Amino acid sequence: MNHTETLKSNFDYKEIYRTGKSYANKYLIMYIKRNEFDSNRLGISVSKKVGNSVVRHRVTRLIRESYRLSEDRLLSGLDIVITARVGAKGRDYAEIESAVLHLLKLHKVGKESSII
Numbered sequence: 001m002n003h004t005e006t007l008k009s010n011f012d013y014k015e016i017y018r019t020g021k022s023y024a025n026k027y028l029i030m031y032i033k034r035n036e037f038d039s040n041r042l043g044i045s046v047s048k049k050v051g052n053s054v055v056r057h058r059v060t061r062l063i064r065e066s067y068r069l070s071e072d073r074l075l076s077g078l079d080i081v082i083t084a085r086v087g088a089k090g091r092d093y094a095e096i097e098s099a100v101l102h103l104l105k106l107h108k109v110g111k112e113s114s115i116i
Contacts, residue, residue: 007043027088030103066100
């Protein structure tokens with residue numbers, strides 16, 4: 001993640017959940033809020049309902065990789081939290097990537113010159 005930082009603070013997560021705009025699909029929920037920085041900040045949340053630690057970490061890696069490959073086409077100055085739903089368990093990379101791109105398109109956070 002070249003110009004994306006990681007959200008670490010519980011306060012930041014709560015603030016984005018409370019004031020951010022959210023869209024959802026079958027596998028993921030995405031919250032986005034503007035921040036005062038020049039870079040994006042990404043947080044990924046996968047609850048124990050999704051599965052054991054091996055399953056949760058796999059879903060996290062798939063989401064992070066999907067985001068990483070599309071981050072160059074995104075506007076900067078965003079806080080993004082992606083929450084996995086139970087349906088994300090057992091999905092392959094193509095399905096998770098499609099879900100991430102779908103939510104990014106709904107939020108309209110792509111740069112003008114590129115289509116997400």
